[in-house]
Amino acid sequence: MPSETPQAPTTLLAEITHRCPLHCPYCSNPLELSRAQAELSGDEWKRVFTEARALGVLQLGLSGGEPLLRKDLESLVAHARQTGLYTTLVTSGLGLTRERAHRLRDAGIDHIQVSFQDSDRANAERIAGITSVEKKVAAAALVREIGVAFSVNVVLHRGNLDHIGEIIELAASLGADRLELANTQYYGWAALNRDALMPTRAQLDAAEPIVDAAVARYRGRMQIIYVLPDYYSQYPKACYGGWGSVYIVIGPDGRVLPCHAATQITSLSFDTVRDHSLEWIWRESPGFQAFRGDEWMREPCRSCPRKAVDFGGCRCQAFLLTGDARNTDPVCSLSPNRHVIDEALAVAAGIETTPAYTYRSMPPATAAGRAKAAIGD
Amino acid sequence: MALTARPRLWRLARLEFDPVRKRRVLLYPEGAMLLNDTGGEVLALCDGTRTVADIGAELGTKYNADVTMDVAAYLAKLVERELVHDAQ
Numbered sequence: 102m103p104s105e106t107p108q109a110p111t112t113l114l115a116e117i118t119h120r121c122p123l124h125c126p127y128c129s130n131p132l133e134l135s136r137a138q139a140e141l142s143g144d145e146w147k148r149v150f151t152e153a154r155a156l157g158v159l160q161l162g163l164s165g166g167e168p169l170l171r172k173d174l175e176s177l178v179a180h181a182r183q184t185g186l187y188t189t190l191v192t193s194g195l196g197l198t199r200e201r202a203h204r205l206r207d208a209g210i211d212h213i214q215v216s217f218q219d220s221d222r223a224n225a226e227r228i229a230g231i232t233s234v235e236k237k238v239a240a241a242a243l244v245r246e247i248g249v250a251f252s253v254n255v256v257l258h259r260g261n262l263d264h265i266g267e268i269i270e271l272a273a274s275l276g277a278d279r280l281e282l283a284n285t286q287y288y289g290w291a292a293l294n295r296d297a298l299m300p301t302r303a304q305l306d307a308a309e310p311i312v313d314a315a316v317a318r319y320r321g322r323m324q325i326i327y328v329l330p331d332y333y334s335q336y337p338k339a340c341y342g343g344w345g346s347v348y349i350v351i352g353p354d355g356r357v358l359p360c361h362a363a364t365q366i367t368s369l370s371f372d373t374v375r376d377h378s379l380e381w382i383w384r385e386s387p388g389f390q391a392f393r394g395d396e397w398m399r400e401p402c403r404s405c406p407r408k409a410v411d412f413g414g415c416r417c418q419a420f421l422l423t424g425d426a427r428n429t430d431p432v433c434s435l436s437p438n439r440h441v442i443d444e445a446l447a448v449a450a451g452i453e454t455t456p457a458y459t460y461r462s463m464p465p466a467t468a469a470g471r472a473k474a475a476i477g478d
Numbered sequence: 479m480a481l482t483a484r485p486r487l488w489r490l491a492r493l494e495f496d497p498v499r500k501r502r503v504l505l506y507p508e509g510a511m512l513l514n515d516t517g518g519e520v521l522a523l524c525d526g527t528r529t530v531a532d533i534g535a536e537l538g539t540k541y542n543a544d545v546t547m548d549v550a551a552y553l554a555k556l557v558e559r560e561l562v563h564d565a566q
Binding site: 109156189321 | 489490492494496498499503505506507508509510560563
């Protein structure tokens with residue numbers, strides 16, 4: 102167990118609902134999605150935001166699912182902003198009317214991030230599993246109209262990486278201040294769809310100079326962030342500065358996680374803000390303590406000088422791919438399990454016809470659930 | 479940064495005082511930069527109307543020292559990170 106008190110967290114990602122009109126096969130939400138009736142109430146979320154700010158959180162992401170499906174979103178934003186949090190709305194854009202955009206601005210939203218699936222309309226709608234591009238373009242225009250900081254986010258994968266130049270031009274034409282180009286990370290639905298999503302080395306090699314040139318060309322006008330896929334890296338990613346170091350995710354039902362994928366580590370349990378204060382969960386709860394510091398590490402991490410750089414990589418990925426969350430992230434070239442990554446890359450290289458997606462979807466509703474939903478959320 | 483430039487914060491950034499860490503902090507999408515006292519004072523003066531020379535003179539008077547070149551070097555680093563722009 103670590104002896105020192107953890108430092109203050111900086112970032113809270115609040116997944117305020119799992120409901121979403123899109124069905125993206127790369128979604129990082131868990132396969133078992135929370136239903137509307139399990140969601141925290143607006144008052145519960147406000148209490149959590151106040152506690153988070155008092156604990157030292159500076160950045161709040163309001164995410165989902167689609168956060169605009171919460172009718173009380175504007176009041177959550179207003180409360181978050183009153184506490185001083187820098188508040189970002191992470192949205193598909195679907196459901197953003199002019200009236201809601203102006204209400205969000207009046208509530209004090211700092212930053213709105215709108216997702217796009219591709220520059221090619223038909224392909225974008227095939228990926229999202231729904232007709233959505235026209236609404237997204239309209240939403241982008243509304244974000245520009247209200248004048249808050251505007252980011253475009255595109256998750257990259259085998260099915261859109263070849264369009265990266267056009268995707269960058271699309272974001273610029275929409276007037277984005279920032280463009281996040283994030284290669285898929287393989288958790289939740291994305292893990293299920295890995296073979297259909299994994300890009301090839303050739304695709305990544307072709308994309309790199311296009312991104313590099315665009316970063317230079319748009320400097321000062323649109324900031325471009327390009328996140329490489331960790332499967333193709335020699336060393337693992339340093340997940341948010343290490344487990345329980347600066348980052349908190351809270352799911353729709355109030356479960357507090359060190360990472361949005363942590364529910365996949367079935368050997369751990371996580372506490373909810375319905376039962377405990379956020380401060381207790383952050384400082385004391387077994388789920389957050391599990392991989393703080395480096396006492397938990399095994400070889401090759403334990404004696405590795407890079408353990409202070411990448412903290413052994415991602416605990417969720419270690420669990421998903423090796424069955425034990427204490428193992429070195431298998432992405433690491435020093436991991437005895439690196440072969441599981443190389444095998445996945447070999448599969449990607451050998452695929453001629455991309456497999457069909459398993460689209461993100463809610464499980465079939467129970468009769469009781471439908472009755473509750475009919476009464477209202 | 480040139481002494482005649484008129485620095486202002488990136489449109490996406492917001493300067494706040496953090497009562498938990500008892501320091502000023504620059505907030506922007508996906509990031510936060512904790513500032514020391516002098517860094518916070520410099521950024522609080524980056525309003526797009528004062529020049530780098532103005533800011534240096536103002537802080538120089540306060541601290542009774544010639545800090546203009548330090549201010550210019552500090553702002554140059556933030557320009558490099560796109561957190562500060564020249565308003566001109």
